[in-house]
Amino acid sequence: MxxxxxxxxxxxxxxxxxxxxxxxxxxxxxxxxxxxxxxxxxxxxxxxxxxxxxxxxxxxxxxxxxxxxxxxxxxxxxxxxxxxxxxxxxxxxxxxxxxxIGKIDRRTLLDDGLILTRxxxxxxxxxxxxxxxxxxxxxxxxxxxxxxxxxxxxxxxxxxxxxxxxxxxxxxxxxxxxxxxxxxxxxxxxxxxxxxxxxxxxxxxxxxxxxxxxxxxxxxGTQIPVLGHADGLCSIYLRADNPVDMAVNVIRDAKLSYPAACNALETLLVDEDALTTVFLAVAKKLLEEGVSLRCDAASKAALTSTLDKHLAVLLQDATDEDYKTEFLSLILAIKTIPTSPTPAAAADLAITHINEHGSHHTDAILTMNESIARRFQQGVDSAGVFWNTSTRMADGQRFGFGTEVGISTNKIHARGPVGLEGLTIYRWLLDGQGQVSAEYGAGGKQWKHQALPVEDRDRKYMARDEEEWEVLREFRREKCMRNCS
Amino acid sequence: MxxxxxxxxxxxxxxxxxxxxxxxxxxxxxxxxxxxxxxxxxxxxxxxxxxxxxxxxxxxxxxxxxxxxxxxxxxxxxxxxxxxxxxxxxxxxxxxxxxxIGKIDRRTLLDDGLILTRxxxxxxxxxxxxxxxxxxxxxxxxxxxxxxxxxxxxxxxxxxxxxxxxxxxxxxxxxxxxxxxxxxxxxxxxxxxxxxxxxxxxxxxxxxxxxxxxxxxxxxGTQIPVLGHADGLCSIYLRADNPVDMAVNVIRDAKLSYPAACNALETLLVDEDALTTVFLAVAKKLLEEGVSLRCDAASKAALTSTLDKHLAVLLQDATDEDYKTEFLSLILAIKTIPTSPTPAAAADLAITHINEHGSHHTDAILTMNESIARRFQQGVDSAGVFWNTSTRMADGQRFGFGTEVGISTNKIHARGPVGLEGLTIYRWLLDGQGQVSAEYGAGGKQWKHQALPVEDRDRKYMARDEEEWEVLREFRREKCMRNCS
CATH class of the missing domain: 3.40.605.10 (Aldehyde Dehydrogenase; Chain A, domain 1)
Structure with missing residues (x-):
């Protein structure tokens, strides 16, 4: 060095x-x-x-x-x-x-004696x-x-x-x-x-x-590609069907375990019918622990009428700017998702809010409804989209990468926590025996484009050749017969 | 639209x-x-x-x-x-x-009931x-x-x-x-x-x-990531052990099948001991087909003394600039790689020249020596590094991608021909049951970080679970025994 x-x-x-x-x-x-x-x-x-x-x-x-x-x-x-x-x-x-380095993840037979390796x-x-x-x-x-x-x-x-x-x-x-x-x-x-x-x-x-x-x-200041994230405006969408204990625990962790972290919670979206049930417990806990809640009118009204007075007086009014702000401190913006014709329609409102106001870093949904959770995971365009767990889980060590150089909100190359893999690219190696491009195409030789099995230490579960694959197929056939009989 | x-x-x-x-x-x-x-x-x-x-x-x-x-x-x-x-x-x-879209290429059990999917x-x-x-x-x-x-x-x-x-x-x-x-x-x-x-x-x-x-x-003019290539300065390194027919055919294809293409040949590196053998045939063919050869002193001297006079008079002198130029026309720069203590040392000179003068697009070596070819493929830092085939093979359709949006010399995201895969990124989906980050770490719960089998239509060769893997292991053991006995 x-x-x-x-x-x-x-x-x-x-x-x-x-x-x-x-x-x-x-x-x-x-x-x-x-x-x-x-x-x-x-x-x-x-x-x-x-x-x-x-x-x-x-x-x-x-x-x-x-x-x-x-x-x-x-x-x-x-x-x-x-x-x-x-x-x-x-x-x-x-x-x-x-x-x-040196991992082969693709091999293709382009033609006899012409093998492409990535x-x-x-x-x-x-x-x-x-x-x-x-x-x-x-x-x-x-x-x-x-x-x-x-x-x-x-x-x-x-x-x-x-x-x-x-x-x-x-x-x-x-x-x-x-x-x-x-x-x-x-x-x-x-x-x-x-x-x-x-x-x-x-x-x-x-x-x-x-x-x-x-x-x-x-x-x-540069034309060199930049990998990383500017903002970390993470949101959680809380539905009424989520158990109180889980909601309190996850939201507390997301907001309080390290408020200055990029994966900390900044905006909480709450279904209207959760305002006086599960959200009430969440709000109480957060206020007691010193979090300022910046509420829209609906959530403020619901909390004001249900919280103890000494807590209710702490509630603040949210501005539009609050939903675009990465506070990195003990402030949380609260946004009510109005009751909609269907749960999916409500989820779509939450998804749209997050896609427009968030920073595409990490967002989560708290619900016991799997189909709504999957809709959320498909619709939210962020590096991490989590179900029933804390946004703070977005971390290379927690993801099992050993360590990370950072978290990326880029839409190309590496997204989310960036470990060793994010520091690599690949080369295309092509081994031939004198083949030339002009031989192929209209009237000429045809491409084979046959995927070849990949030998890779990371893929120990992979059958190596057609013979092994036949053994596996036979095993699967037998197993299917056993299960069906 | x-x-x-x-x-x-x-x-x-x-x-x-x-x-x-x-x-x-x-x-x-x-x-x-x-x-x-x-x-x-x-x-x-x-x-x-x-x-x-x-x-x-x-x-x-x-x-x-x-x-x-x-x-x-x-x-x-x-x-x-x-x-x-x-x-x-x-x-x-x-x-x-x-x-x-929607392909799952990684699944990890972070902890019981906490599954990460990419x-x-x-x-x-x-x-x-x-x-x-x-x-x-x-x-x-x-x-x-x-x-x-x-x-x-x-x-x-x-x-x-x-x-x-x-x-x-x-x-x-x-x-x-x-x-x-x-x-x-x-x-x-x-x-x-x-x-x-x-x-x-x-x-x-x-x-x-x-x-x-x-x-x-x-x-x-932009802070948006740009995918593509500016230059396509492709080189071929020709060794004396390459058969004349292959060398002529491949170099002709690389230079002449579409001279204005980004994957066309611009610089030919020639081992000193190939100058009056295989290179002579290559030079003769290229000159006859109207290619201007811009030669360094050694290659010009060798060709002048061996070529027919009517061809020898066509030879031009190369300048330093020629080795950094993407001609996109019927001009080829010729550079001699001096005889070195070992073939590997000569290959290293070619590798260094390409890494310093090339555009990291596609480069090739023509040789019958596999260990030199592998050294070249490892050392040249380009999107495509080919052995005994034409640089013109760098193309999405030829690579089997169906089609391409372009060829990338970027060092992140997609490199080389860019097909559908290069137009995708991934999301990290994490499914939990209320786990929070603060539970883990020193004195707390331990991460499992266990790789789970991936169900993916592209991985038909993969054993799906430990049971299938055991069948494969047993098959491999038996096969090994048969082969050893």
Whole structure:
């Protein structure tokens, strides 16, 4: 990992060259680099924590002047129990994941002796801009190396000393491995970002992690594809048939388990006939826990007449703007879905509201009616559409990806939590025996276009050839006979 | 298909609304719309050809003033034998393809009663800018409907009358189907493009088909993701071990079967020891067929001393610029790969040249040495890397996709020929029973993250459950025993 005084062009060009070496390293070499980084960071714990304490002192001073928030200080602190060890463990967890590179997911016989193969490969060079959390540098470095991508990293400036210490250790560790040092570059100054965003000949993908404003300004400033999300305006649609306990528990988790998260709940849509039943319990719980409810007229009227007075006085009026706002705090917008001719018609109102006001991140429905749930899941155009569970489940670790580089609301490439797979693309490999295009077509040879079985370590359940497939068919026939007799 | 006088904002908003209806239509309804379009176009053939003849007259007049090329006139002409029927047949072929929407390709048990499913869905609204070829409008309309995407189309202005006639027919045909008319919008004026490119709230993906300049100007003018390719600088690396017949045949096809195509050959890399053997035959053939060879010093010297004089005098000197140029005409740049300590070292020189000078579109190697071919396929960072076949094979129809909207050199989403699959993304559906995020993690419940078998019509070779898998394992054990004994 270089921490150079190179110009942005030099840094990006060096990353591009290094990416070619990294891309063809075998899995074992990439994994060995992760082991080396892990061991080196473990050995250098004291040095790194010393650097971290400098960042902490600076941050505490800035906070006392009101320039920094307490939550940022908390995120900076690598000395909190278990945090350093979690960082180390994360590197090993990424190492243990399946290699995302070199996977074959399609093979087609185009003609005799002409076989088309689709094989996963790294994207190339990533530019990742992230928040002031010291451990993230190790996390992202692991993901980049595992997926065979070079990466240029720029973290929040409040972590500078920690970043410098960690990157020095990683750099030294990489020196003992086959991964080129230039494959990971740490940029310390914000000035470097704008010129880097112009270098689409060297950089393939930008991944900004951070607020709305950061993401928007990056999108404006580059022709390089940007993967990520600006807003996280998540909604839940609550129907009257949902059990009170489940509704309270799920909505509480979605709003309160981490209100500043992108997958936290911002708008609650409530069926009119749920206002004085299940919603009442939800509202009571949320108000008691300090959530401000911004209600439309129908929900406010229903709550005012049923809630205890000391809670009812806390209710606020919603404006149109509230339904387009990602609060990231203890505020929740409430919208009533009027009683409709059919439950499906009511669901369609909720779906339309979400598609027009939401950010296509993650939305959920709470209902015991499966057909309504399926309608909702089909109609809502978001990366995640959940049924009877919390929007906070949208997370790479929870989805079983091991870890994530972020959550994408893009409509192309990777959508939702982005793990190793989202950091790959594929190449089309075509093996021939001298066939040429002009031989085929009108009056010429015909294409066969026959799908061939794929040999892939991830598809252990797959029959490998026609013989095995015949065995399976025979088994299925027998089983069907047994079941039918 | 509307051909409205709507403003760009109105058109894009209408397309967005229509896209939501289209996205949830069943396969049968989308296929029925394709049938209706096919039948209506067949019935309206005379009207459409009349409109086409207006375009032709205008074009012929413009050509006589030197404002249009003969090849453009050829592309405009819908009356050429078989062309109209091919257009109709194309619609039926797209209809017969597998439905790309609603495919489940992953299922994970996150915990008991908490199942994550990944399901394919349309991208939303496409903006497709294409050349003046009247039949392309039907082709793209079919792909859009089949993949559940709304599309705004802008074709080359020379086809305006044909486009208007075809879109009027499509519009009337859609009126009898469940596909909303606004799902396909035809824009006739170039002025509309710039404002449309600003509407990232309505348009999800821009697909420009056309020259380098068009693609670059569109990328500069929008924050919407752009799918396509600017350059198509394809190379072939020729080794001395390749049979003369194969080398001549493949290189001839790559350079001459359609020199203006993006997958045509532009640079030929030749091993030094092939210069006076296999390359000599290739050069002779290309020169005889009118190809200008722009040679480096080594290849020119070798050819000059071995070719007949009347051919040798035709050789030209290559400049550095020639190796970065997409000629799209009968010019080929020749570069010698110097003899190296090992064949792999020579291949690495070719790989490096291609990665630095090429456009990551399609490149090929001609050799009988498999290990060198594999090294080349792993090292070259292009959408297609071919062995012993022509770069011209890079094509959706040849790859078995039925048809394509274009070829992508993007490093994310779809790479290479883009068929229906490239017009889809996925949603993550999570079905729970009230589970919340705060229950899991340190001290709480553990994730199961167990891969579940996927029921998918495309995976007929897959064993469906553990019982079937046991049958397969037993079969494999027995087979192994038989083979070993």
């Amino acid at each position: 270089s921490l150079t005084n190179a110009t942005p062009v030099e840094a990006a060009r060096a990353a591009r060259f290094a990416s070619r070496t990294l891309a063809i390293l075998p899995s074992s070499a990439r994994n060995a680099a992760l082991t080396a980084i892990h061991d080196a960071l473990a050995a250098a714990k004291d040095d790194i924590l010393r650097a971290n304490s400098c960042d902490m002192s600076n941050a505490i001073e800035a906070a006392s002047n009101g320039e920094l928030s307490q939550s940022l200080i908390k995120r900076l602190d690598l000395t909190r129990p278990g945090k350093f060890e979690d960082m180390l463990q994360g590197i090993l967890e990424v190492r243990e994941l399946d290699d995302p 094989k996963s490969s790294p994207i190339g060079v990533l530019l990742i801009i992230f928040e002031a959390r010291p451990e993230v540098i190790a996390n992202i470095a692991s993901l980049a190396i595992k997926s065979g991508n070079a990466a240029i990293l720029k973290g929040g400036k409040e972590s500078t000393e920690s970043f410098k210490a960690i990157s020095a250790v990683i750099s030294q560790a990489l020196g003992t491995t086959e991964v080129p040092n230039d494959a990971l570059q740490l940029v310390l100054t914000r000035d470097a970002i704008a010129p880097l965003l112009q270098l689409d000949q060297y950089i393939d993908l930008v991944i900004p992690r951070g607020g709305n404003e950061l993401v928007r300004s990056i999108k404006k | 509307s051909l409205t006088n709507a403003t760009p904002v109105e058109a894009a908003r209408a397309a967005r609304f229509a896209s939501r209806t289209l996205a949830i239509l069943p396969s049968s309804a989308r296929n029925a719309a394709l049938t209706a379009i096919h039948d209506a176009l067949a019935a309206a053939k005379d009207d459409i050809l009349r409109a086409n003849s207006c375009d032709m007259s205008n074009a012929i007049e413009a050509a006589s003033n030197g404002e249009l090329s003969q090849s453009l006139i050829k592309r405009l002409d819908l009356t050429r034998p078989g062309k109209f029927e091919d257009m109709l047949q194309g619609i039926l072929e797209v209809r017969e393809l597998d439905d790309p 399901k394919s869905s349309p991208i939303g609204v496409l903006l497709i800018i294409f050349e003046a070829r009247p039949e392309v409008i039907a082709n793209i309309a079919s792909l859009a409907i089949k993949s559940g995407n709304a599309a705004i189309l802008k074709g080359g202005k020379e086809s305006t009358e044909s486009f208007k006639a075809i879109s009027a027919v499509i519009s009337q045909a859609l009126g009898t189907t469940e596909v909303p008319n606004d799902a396909l919008q035809l824009v006739l004026t170039r002025d509309a493009i710039a404002p449309l490119l600003q509407l990232d709230q309505y348009i999800d993906l821009v697909i420009p088909r056309g020259g380098n300049e068009l693609v670059r100007s569109i990328k500069k």
